[in-house]
Amino acid sequence: MSNHHQVLIVGGGTAGIMVAAQLKLKRSNLDIAIIEPSDKHVYQPAWTLVGAGTFDYDKTIRPESSVIPAGVTWIKEYAQTFDPENNSVTTTGATYSYDYLVVCPGIQIDLDGIPGLKDALGKGGVCSNYTDPNYTWEVIKNFKGGNAVFTQPTTPIKCGGAPQKIMYLADDYFRKSGVRNKSKVIFATPGSVIFGVPEFASTLNKVLHRKEINTKYFYAISKIDPERKEVHFRNAKPGDNQCILTEDQGIGERTEGDTAYVIPYDMLHLAPPQSAPDFVKNSRLAHQEGPSKGWMDVDKFTLQHNTYGNVFGLGDVAALPTAKTGAAIRKQAPVVVENLLTLMDTKAVGKGQYSGYSSCPLVTGYGKMVLAEFKYDNVRDSDPFLSKFVDTTKENWSMWILKKYGLPYLYWNKMMKGKM
Numbered sequence: 001m002s003n004h005h006q007v008l009i010v011g012g013g014t015a016g017i018m019v020a021a022q023l024k025l026k027r028s029n030l031d032i033a034i035i036e037p038s039d040k041h042v043y044q045p046a047w048t049l050v051g052a053g054t055f056d057y058d059k060t061i062r063p064e065s066s067v068i069p070a071g072v073t074w075i076k077e078y079a080q081t082f083d084p085e086n087n088s089v090t091t092t093g094a095t096y097s098y099d100y101l102v103v104c105p106g107i108q109i110d111l112d113g114i115p116g117l118k119d120a121l122g123k124g125g126v127c128s129n130y131t132d133p134n135y136t137w138e139v140i141k142n143f144k145g146g147n148a149v150f151t152q153p154t155t156p157i158k159c160g161g162a163p164q165k166i167m168y169l170a171d172d173y174f175r176k177s178g179v180r181n182k183s184k185v186i187f188a189t190p191g192s193v194i195f196g197v198p199e200f201a202s203t204l205n206k207v208l209h210r211k212e213i214n215t216k217y218f219y220a221i222s223k224i225d226p227e228r229k230e231v232h233f234r235n236a237k238p239g240d241n242q243c244i245l246t247e248d249q250g251i252g253e254r255t256e257g258d259t260a261y262v263i264p265y266d267m268l269h270l271a272p273p274q275s276a277p278d279f280v281k282n283s284r285l286a287h288q289e290g291p292s293k294g295w296m297d298v299d300k301f302t303l304q305h306n307t308y309g310n311v312f313g314l315g316d317v318a319a320l321p322t323a324k325t326g327a328a329i330r331k332q333a334p335v336v337v338e339n340l341l342t343l344m345d346t347k348a349v350g351k352g353q354y355s356g357y358s359s360c361p362l363v364t365g366y367g368k369m370v371l372a373e374f375k376y377d378n379v380r381d382s383d384p385f386l387s388k389f390v391d392t393t394k395e396n397w398s399m400w401i402l403k404k405y406g407l408p409y410l411y412w413n414k415m416m417k418g419k420m
């Protein structure tokens with residue numbers, strides 16, 4: 001196997017496979033290699049449904065070998081360091097050189113980011129759809145009442161809507177299992193709104209109200225105490241405390257000192273803190289300073305690296321001011337493909353421009369979904385064709401069917417084949 005490839009892709013997840021498949025469809029003779037250590041390819045969007053007992057976990061996973069496009073070389077190793085000055089990547093096995101590099105190794109889950117999280121997670125009612133959706137379902141199924149607390153971290157995360165989707169489903173399930181009337185459902189988020197795009201926030205606020213969810217803004221999770229079954233929060237807006245303690249509603253919340261808020265839990269769902277993978281963070285490909293420090297430094301429209309012209313980045317790892325989702329990658333991949341091929345042919349980057357499109361299928365209960373589609377600056381960007389038939393700002397049964405059956409089918413049969 002040669003150690004030089006025309007196009008080297010780091011990461012064979014959603015983004016890596018879409019880019020490789022689209023490149024191969026356009027130019028079958030391209031020499032492409034993917035560095036990907038895992039045997040398995042995961043369709044993560046269905047993990048929300050797995051956590052609510054309405055999708056089979058095994059159906060979210062396929063062998064990586066089944067998604068690597070024909071004619072693409074699979075390097076089954078971990079990428080470790082980048083040397084963009086010399087056009088090479090070193091892995092656990094060797095050093096590989098390239099003409100063009102595409103970087104998309106996803107996001108890293110940082111269990112050390114919250115004191116107590118590592119010890120608490122996966123037992124005692126502390127669960128996360130981001131790490132083990134089967135355990136989330138076990139917790140929800142066996143919940144007998146009390147405080148069900150759902151949280152969001154202060155870091156960027158993949159699918160920012162996922163922490164609230166599982167809460168809506170849990171609430172629905174608790175009503176079916178007859179425990180909702182002896183439960184308090186609490187959503188504690190460091191954010192100041194339920195969703196960034198006003199058209200969808202308006203519907204979600206009504207859902208929160210209808211479901212009687214105690215929503216706490218400016219709550220930044222700071223510690224988990226699994227012994228006492230308590231979760232600690234601090235004010236997310238230092239110098240201007242906007243946290244509001246819930247009194248007289250049977251939640252048992254208390255303050256400690258001036259800024260710590262403590263809520264007892266009977267179940268706790270977390271989105272753990274997340275960041276760019278360490279080997280990206282510590283490389284020259286990452287932003288070295290500023291609010292995007294550690295994330296891959298690409299132009300937000302062309303997805304070309306801001307310093308190294310023959311390098312592109314997309315997917316969760318990229319510093320793009322929009323939501324990190326597979327749906328976003330569906331619009332990013334063709335931009336990378338167009339711009340890379342044009343660069344190859346003309347030495348100038350192509351005209352492909354990514355608008356910041358992302359989408360969040362906000363499941364609000366079994367059989368209900370709001371399809372939030374938007375672009376940079378939180379501007380609504382709903383599909384015009386779909387909008388002829390459905391008001392996607394409202395809860396719809398048809399969108400639930402799309403989420404449960406349509407999107408998984410399209411993912412495996414179209415997106416992974418470079419056809420969408």
Ligand SMILES: Cc1cc2nc3c(=O)[nH]c(=O)nc-3n(C[C@H](O)[C@H](O)[C@H](O)COP(=O)(O)OP(=O)(O)OC[C@H]3O[C@@H](n4cnc5c(N)ncnc54)[C@H](O)[C@@H]3O)c2cc1C
Pocket residue numbers: 010011012013014015016035036037038043044045046047048077078079080104105106107129130158159162277279314315316317324325326327328329359360361
């Ligand atoms: C619970 C949950 C719900 C979600 N819901 C939705 C949704 O409804 N809709 C939606 O569009 N998106 C959703 N997402 C987000 C979506 O799954 C991700 O945004 C998407 O998979 C990101 O693609 P990626 O290629 O950047 O990363 P990934 O698909 O995670 O792939 C990264 C790949 O890089 C590999 N890798 C890691 N380290 C290395 C290394 N050192 N060297 C080489 N390769 C490496 C990994 O093994 C992996 O295969 C959800 C995610 C979760 C967890």
